Amino acid sequence: MNKEQIAQRLEETWLSLGDGLYSYVYSILKSSADTEDVLQNVFIRLARSFENDRSISNLRPYLYKMARNEAIRQMEKLKKLPVPSEDLDSSSIEGSQLLIEEERDISQQLKSLPSEQSDVIILKLFHNLTFKEVAKITETTLKTVASRYRYGLQKLKGIITGIKTKEKYHD
């Protein structure tokens, strides 16, 4: 593949997956600058793969996995532990300003889940990945992914029900 073809493939990849990758990495790192650094590394590695004519069977999970690993590496490098993000859509104008209250609540509760569970839910629901792809990205078994997903939703239900019951009680 020549340079021009590589450039074209990279551009196409960014246009189709860039937003998803960005929001996913951002959800881990909570920093725009770090997110861009990570994605820069991801795309450089992708460019090398294209240069070597390596065939990539399923690009989306491949990139998410690479982005996740890079993000974790970046986190360790910065000795920065993941903390619950302030808002899933904090850097999106459309996101934070237009979210209705319930949406804000539920997304807020998602951050209170253990990172393994929230990770699975985010990949599955926000990025429309299959359980199989999520398992590949998180390097766990399919059953583990499914149970993390199930427990995550159960916990969210419990949290929301508790809040509602408390509100009702106060009323």
Add this chain to the structure above:
Amino acid sequence: MTDEHKKIALDVIVKNPENDMTSIAVNEETSISLTKEEKAIEEKLSSLRPMKAPSDAGNRILKAVFAETGIKREPFENMKDKNRNNKSKIQYLYQIITVIFVIIGLRLTYTLITNWGILGDPESIIESRMTIKSKMDAIENTNINDMYYFEGNPADYSDPVVETLRQYAVAKVLFDPNKHEGLKHPSYEHLTPLENDNDAKLLKERLDRASIASLKVLEIIRKCQVRDWSLDSTKLTRRNIFSHADRFGVSYVKSMVFHYYVTRYFLSKAQLHFYRNEANQAIEELITVLRFLEYIRTRQTYTSMLDMHNDCSDLLKTILIVVEKNQGKLKYASSGKLASLKTVLTQADPMNVFKRFAYGNAAFISDTFDSFFGLHSMGGKSLYVPKELSLTADLLRNSYTRWLFRPLLIHDAKKYLHYQLTIIECLEKSNNGQTFDNKVKAIEPDHFMHWFQIMTSAPEPDYKKLIENVIADEELLQEAIKLVEGEIKKRNK
């Protein structure tokens, strides 16, 4: 999911915790079950949009990647160009389409104005066109010598109207050379071989003069105010002749174009192609005429069968003359073209035309038979068709000895016998005097009764000759002769 739906979903979670479970298959073996509340939460989360990357993030990231990997250009540079190019292409296409529509509109307006007139009454226009025939008759009768010294503008030669009329004039000279006093011995045969320079010079002179003459013809047509006709008809080509007929009405085209244009223009083109040893193109022109003949015939524009027959016969005769005169040139034609010509000639043969109409109308057939035989025995020759086509034997065998027996037999047995003998004579002559050997292989019972009727009323030498010539099988022949002789003896008693 609308806001209302979202609200309902949350309310359901709180108020109805005992709702049905939803099962989600993870793979063939594993599935997870979610309560309705969990499902509602799932749906709620699904509806949240993940954040978008800042608009310039992609550019920044890819710029760094490009620098790192040695790609020397800005990210998304080509895509911008591509979008720009696509846009400009679309605009360009839009402009072209607009121009085409404008041209079509102008052309339609022009057609309306020139063809029908703004207040055009179709009836009166058709009527005025029909008077063209008389005007063309005037042109036809004009002494062509008067036209030779007309000084035309050579630039006009590229005008399709002029070119067509030039062809017309060429045809006029070639088909009717005696009117051309400038040539001492204007015989057609003299021109055909072009064996020496004088012949070539002579021909060239004729063609040049014809070109000048065509300008004169054009002038006459203009004076006759038949410009519209000349425009339309001279645009006739092999391709559009049929649509032209549809447009102006078959009757009109038949009477005007068919006689004055098709027969002369296309035949003159065929002649010219033959001169240039372009036999294939010449045959194409002939085929066009024949097909047009068939087209007119199938439109049932003839009210009289006799008219139809005459037109068919005249045209076929003209075509056969052209073919015969150029039979030496036929060797340049491909076998496929010769086969095509043979096919359309067979279709156009008046006998085949008769086949469709004349059954049960024997009187009509007997009235027109003579003219047909006249065609096949003109000029002391039995047939005009060159041997390369071996056409006439097929025509005669198929048309006469098969189909036309019955109506004619019923109507006039003696006349039938006369025709039958003429056919045999023609066949023998066309076969270099040899007896035609493709004799009838068997006599159909129904058919034989008619034969029998004829044999018994014929003089002895004739019936024997007839029987011998049409019955190949020896046993059958003897049987037929015996039957006929027995019948004659019975009558004589």
